[in-house]
Amino acid sequence: MNTQFLLIQVFNGLVNGAFYALLSLGLAVIFGMLRIVNFMHGALYMLGAFVAFALGQILGLGFWPSLVLAPLLVALLGMALERTLLSRLYGLEPSYNLLLTFGLTLLTQDLVKQVMLSQYAVSSAPYTTPTVLTGVVNLGFVVFPKYRLFVIALALVVCLVTWFVIEKTRVGAIVRASTENPVVTRSLGIDVGKWVTGVFGVGVGLAGLAGVLAAPIYSVEPYMGAELIITTFAVVVIGGMGSILGSIVTGFAVGVLAAVGAAVYPPMANTLVFVLMAVVLLVRPTGLFGLPEGAR
């Protein structure tokens, strides 16, 4: 096991890290603003990939239009769900949200499964990589698929833009204010409810985007989000619930950690993240980047 090989794996880990970062960022945004633990996030990620697949089948749309359209459609669906269902539970304890979003997950998975089986007679469908991004590129230290490089780059850009908007702009200030103290914010003439719905849309849109990005790498199948979401929750816990920057940094870091772990000792690959989560919970219960509730 030489250093160059480990370096290659560190680099490779950024790809999975990109997915973790996009997903945990969405979760963090939603939790930070709405105090909802969105268990449905994995299903919405899957839905992003499935919508891209369906857009290709029905309208003949390729990867690029789907990359924009599918996250938008997922965001719209998310907003509709927030308005019609989630908003009814805001006064109640968090476990109701958990049950609702978990139920919606099962429903979405089975619906997609039925549609795929009945309409396309497949249980998992391949999705073609866009032509410009097929093939590999020699980076000197490793021969790497072009598409995976694109995933890392795009995820980085999207994460940074999201972070910038929330932390550094007026829009972000309104959103943050709506969550810190909705009553005062409302008294300043800001429609908090509308912002909440929008923020939820952005959060699930990010999941949809991750799904479209995943489609050319992994097959599109109803349960593709089920596994990923568990690791993503671990990422969120490690980074600190609701911390925007924390979720991005931790997302990429966990991806790298898992890849290096898998290279060194494969059976460890899937457990490493949870070991880290347990350690973080013991040493720093609010997460690496999280602040205690009182200090917010």
Next chain:
Amino acid sequence: MKRSNINTLIATAALSGLILSPLGAASAQSLKLSNDLIKIGVLTDLSGVYSELSGQGSVKAAQMAAEDFMAKNKSFAGKVQVIGVDHQNKADVASNKAAEMIDRQNVDMLVDMPTSSAALAASEVAKTKKIPTFVVTGATTALTNEKCSKYTFHYAYDNYMLANGTGSAVTKRGGTSWYIIYPNYAFGQDLNRQMTAAIQDNKGKLVTPSDATPFPNTDFSTYLLKAQSLKPKIFGTMQAGNDLVNVVKQYNEFGLRQQGIGLGIGLLFETDVAALGQDAFAGAIATVPWYWNLDQRSRDWAARFEKAFGKKPTWAQAGVYSASTTYLQSVARAKSDNGDAVVKALEGHRFSDFFARSAYIRPQDHRMILDVYTVQIKPKAQAKENGDYFTKIATIPAAKAFMPLAESKCKF
């Protein structure tokens, strides 16, 4: 109903004992069927990852076998029924469903059973209820070794046959250095062991110990990059179904073939090739018990199946037809659907049909042996028609394709 059923069974058992004794053989024999019906139970995956390669297609294949058999044997007209039940690839569900099919639906025989653990579970139940069971799609060699049963027959293929066929063919063709990954559960561990042995028997070597990957798994980039730096001649994947599709997809994505690293596949079904397109698999070698355009006989049957089902048969589905037919013929020979009588009629039986050539059911371990084929996947440009995936490299004769009896750990 229940009681009369049991009585019939006992009576049949007694009678079949008579028939099989030299005395009875001379006397006039009449057909004895429980409930005056032979019921075939297709225990399969109707909704999950293996539903395309077995599933409804397996049920259809068994129905075709029943219809063909009744048409040829007038005394059985209207007496064979087929039901299909979903075991969801879970051992506990398979166990419950098998018991329910046998006790409540009076099934006389079980067939198909993808997923090794589910096949083992169903086989256990069938053993206590003395119901002949034909595992077609389950792969583990345990079925004819440690976990063998007097009532279980392993049809079509198993891990030994896959490893023996593919491991030696690839190594002999120059693929002498391997890096293997396998899914970390019973099937994968078994196949990795058998494959490693087959490679080493042919003077090949592993460049590094095989890696166990999580199961199920979607991202295999770590192992593909490892292969890239180890530069073995063959990257061997023991993954099956959706995991295999992901491995092969990413093998192409990382351009390993262009870097001179060939692909060795443990278990391949036609549906895997269909899922990715045959170019993704082109050049890879696999071992199969049958394929639809093997020869004219196979083509004829496949055409009938396609007409009835709408899709070309997989080898698993063809195997279910053959297994169901073999079972029905043994009932005809035994003149009874009593489990023990049928098992007697099956043991040592030699036959040949469109699916199974030089077939023989070994009485010692109930391994059904047949000629099998090492095939190479053609690039799309060389395919003459839709679904023309394989070029035959070699036929492995039945006697050499399966685990020698001397190595079997089976004791009934």
